[in-house]
Amino acid sequence: MNFADRMQEAVERCGNAALVGLDPHADSLPDEFAAARAPAASRAERAKACADFLCQVIELAAGKVPAVKPQSAFFELYGADGAQAWERVVAAARAAGLLVIGDVKRGDIDTTAKAYARAFLDPSAAGAAVCDAITVNPYLGADAMQPFVEACRAYDAGLFVLVRTSNKHSGLFQDHGTPKLYEHIARAVDSWGSELVGRSGLSSIGAVVGATHPAELLALRKLLPRTPFLIPGYGAQGAGASELAGGFLPGGRGALVNSSRGILFAYKLPRHAGLHWKDATRAAIAEMVTELRALAH
Amino acid sequence: MNFADRMQEAVERCGNAALVGLDPHADSLPDEFAAARAPAASRAERAKACADFLCQVIELAAGKVPAVKPQSAFFELYGADGAQAWERVVAAARAAGLLVIGDVKRGDIDTTAKAYARAFLDPSAAGAAVCDAITVNPYLGADAMQPFVEACRAYDAGLFVLVRTSNKHSGLFQDHGTPKLYEHIARAVDSWGSELVGRSGLSSIGAVVGATHPAELLALRKLLPRTPFLIPGYGAQGAGASELAGGFLPGGRGALVNSSRGILFAYKLPRHAGLHWKDATRAAIAEMVTELRALAH
Numbered sequence: 001m002n003f004a005d006r007m008q009e010a011v012e013r014c015g016n017a018a019l020v021g022l023d024p025h026a027d028s029l030p031d032e033f034a035a036a037r038a039p040a041a042s043r044a045e046r047a048k049a050c051a052d053f054l055c056q057v058i059e060l061a062a063g064k065v066p067a068v069k070p071q072s073a074f075f076e077l078y079g080a081d082g083a084q085a086w087e088r089v090v091a092a093a094r095a096a097g098l099l100v101i102g103d104v105k106r107g108d109i110d111t112t113a114k115a116y117a118r119a120f121l122d123p124s125a126a127g128a129a130v131c132d133a134i135t136v137n138p139y140l141g142a143d144a145m146q147p148f149v150e151a152c153r154a155y156d157a158g159l160f161v162l163v164r165t166s167n168k169h170s171g172l173f174q175d176h177g178t179p180k181l182y183e184h185i186a187r188a189v190d191s192w193g194s195e196l197v198g199r200s201g202l203s204s205i206g207a208v209v210g211a212t213h214p215a216e217l218l219a220l221r222k223l224l225p226r227t228p229f230l231i232p233g234y235g236a237q238g239a240g241a242s243e244l245a246g247g248f249l250p251g252g253r254g255a256l257v258n259s260s261r262g263i264l265f266a267y268k269l270p271r272h273a274g275l276h277w278k279d280a281t282r283a284a285i286a287e288m289v290t291e292l293r294a295l296a297h
Numbered sequence: 298m299n300f301a302d303r304m305q306e307a308v309e310r311c312g313n314a315a316l317v318g319l320d321p322h323a324d325s326l327p328d329e330f331a332a333a334r335a336p337a338a339s340r341a342e343r344a345k346a347c348a349d350f351l352c353q354v355i356e357l358a359a360g361k362v363p364a365v366k367p368q369s370a371f372f373e374l375y376g377a378d379g380a381q382a383w384e385r386v387v388a389a390a391r392a393a394g395l396l397v398i399g400d401v402k403r404g405d406i407d408t409t410a411k412a413y414a415r416a417f418l419d420p421s422a423a424g425a426a427v428c429d430a431i432t433v434n435p436y437l438g439a440d441a442m443q444p445f446v447e448a449c450r451a452y453d454a455g456l457f458v459l460v461r462t463s464n465k466h467s468g469l470f471q472d473h474g475t476p477k478l479y480e481h482i483a484r485a486v487d488s489w490g491s492e493l494v495g496r497s498g499l500s501s502i503g504a505v506v507g508a509t510h511p512a513e514l515l516a517l518r519k520l521l522p523r524t525p526f527l528i529p530g531y532g533a534q535g536a537g538a539s540e541l542a543g544g545f546l547p548g549g550r551g552a553l554v555n556s557s558r559g560i561l562f563a564y565k566l567p568r569h570a571g572l573h574w575k576d577a578t579r580a581a582i583a584e585m586v587t588e589l590r591a592l593a594h
Contacts, residue, residue: 011507025408026549041425046578073405073412077422083380107434108370109464111322115370125374127340139436140462165437167406172438176481177474184473 002198003133004206004228008253010066010099015024016292017208017252018065019101019230021260022057022089024050024074028265030277047078051085055092057264060281064289066130067099069230070260087129093251101256105162107137109144133158135208137186138235142192149192149205158204158228161189163220166210166233169219183217183223189212202228202254210295211248211257218246229255234288235262241291245247253271257289299495300430300455301503301525305550307363314549314591315362316527317582318557319354319386321347321371325562330360333555335415344375352389354561357578359393361586364429364556366398366527372460383425396429398527402459404434405493414448418461426483432505432527435482439489446489446502455525457499458486460517463507463530480520481512487521499551501523506544508536516541526552528534531585532559538588549592556585 001009011017026036026046035041036049054070061068065194070089075082083182093100097110113247120134128147136148138161148159164174174182186207193205206228209217217231231247234257247255262269267277275283310313323333323343332338333346351367352421358365360493367386372379379428390397416423417431424452433445435458446454461479462470471479475577490502496515503525506517514528533552544552559566563581572580 051408071409073403073416076410079384079416079423079426080377080380082416087376105403105434106370108402112320112368115374119370119373119376119379126376129376137402137434137436139434139459139470140464141466141471143464143466143469144462161489162436165406165441167437167438167440169438171477172440172485173436174438176478179503180477181470184585185470188469233317238348290467295353 002156002196003152004196004202005130005160005198005200007066007090007099007228007256008200011253011256014064014066016065016289017256017295018285018288019256020057020061020257020263021103022054022070023067023260023264026050026052026266028261028268029053030267031115036120043078045073046082050078051088052073054089056278058089058093058096058098058280060278061285063097063099068093069103071105071260081146090131091128094128096131096259099199101160102131102134104136107136107140107144109211110147113144113147114151114188115146117246121151121155121157122150123155129279131157134159135160135162137162138188142145142188144193149182149196152196152204158206158255160206160208160228160230161185163189164205164209164213164216166212168212170210170213171222186220186223189227193227196242197226199228200253202226206230207230211243211247212241214243217243221249225249227254230258231255232258235259241289241295246248248295257292263288299453300449300492301493302495302497303497304363304396304455304525304553305497305499306568308550309555311363312362313362313586314545314590314592315582315585316553316555317354317358317362317365317560318363318400318555319351319367320557320561322562323347325351326566330375330428338373341378344372344378344382347375348385348532351386353575354578355386355390355395357391357575358374358582360393361582362395362397362449364396364553365390365402366471369399369401377448381463387428388425389423390443398457399428399431399533402432402434404437405439405443410441410444411448414417414445414564418448418452428454429504432457432459434459434524435485439485442489446493448494449501455503457503457505457525457527458482460486460504461506461510461513465509467507467510483517483520486524490524491492497550499523499524503527505529505562507539508544511536511540514540518544518546522546525552528552529555532556538592544590550573554589560585
């Protein structure tokens, strides 16, 4: 089934559009995973502690949210051991019935782009660690995106193209020109996705649009009526549910809202003081699900 | 020593600015490495065949050219086995006295950018597989580049920021607006590098500028008098030495010229027909060195 349809089906099944970001910051892991930051631990031990933690988070999230988003950078930090940990985490999430959006922000030309696309989206290359979708960076242009789009067609996978990112100064280049660069890219995203529209009416070629820029989020939603949005910036990065509403299509369709630290490290928040990390994460997932439920109906 | 100074020293020592791209396309490897494409081979065997080939290429290139550029995508295709192969190849290149420019085109925000920077540039994270420099994608803005720039300061490493890429339609977004986006980014690159200028007068924050766009290459060279250029597009991608000249500073300084397929798979070129692949690659390196020698003096 087309990625957009699988995404929409998962959102409807769970009744919310929450996307749990799996960013295993070693310094923030609960004490039982302190091997991740122990100077005496080997690289393999540190990578394993991160994966152990994330596999337990996956158990807590399974059945409650539609998708998770592992962040490649925190795995690459451990080299080949991190790559093993990535494979274990992605496979565990898929086995738990969660969609996996690999946050890899890759982008390159020609056969190199094809190799990246296959590495993450082709089951014959990635095996049990295949992602349902990945994030990609469009700076190199349409010809550089084409191999990724073709991989989506070949493997029923999806993309989320960086359009307007959630960082404070994302406008430096993304707002450049008239029309603004991100609007120009948004129109290209719509065009790249035109042949991958599923039964849901959504395309498998999505866009990353930060909730930290609500006016742009609203404008892009109008410009892109069939593009799924991956919306970062909720929770720890500062945006609340009201800023998110503009990113959804009528009926609460067509978006996933990411929270990473707010879920993974909920045990560090004052309002969860005294809770075991699992209870804090469970509570944070429940809070997010409740907040987003209103938007996903 | 500052990356720019190490780069300039290596170019002067070798008498040329050749950068050998290490892109192990499985389909193009010589027959003795056919395990890389054998359907019956395990992923580990395929990754090992690629690394075996590249380690032999590194032996042929050592002492003759200043630097190599492994392309991450072709390693990521083999997951954790590919990550091991990457580490082996990078460590072998460094042990052979070659500068290593990791072609990873990463880019992300905040602590994620910091994790990517550490993964490739921090010797305490990457060990013997640490890179001297990496390629990065600037689309997310200056705040997203800052952790990479800080890593260069901390680890005496370098960056090559994508400015004008070598693909045919790179202008779609890179030429957007007035001034063009790539010019806007070029000025930012100059500013990011202002505090990392070495004794050579060059900064450790470089730019990727394709030889396939000679007019832009010349204009960018004038705009960025202290920025090292990584120039792809020579050889297999179509540009010759005359197109490259504009990318150098007076005295043949401040640039590295990449060739990947033209060196690695030289044995497939008609003019090398009948040669063992090693002799063909040796000849292709000698040809490139001769062509570039005129530019590096």
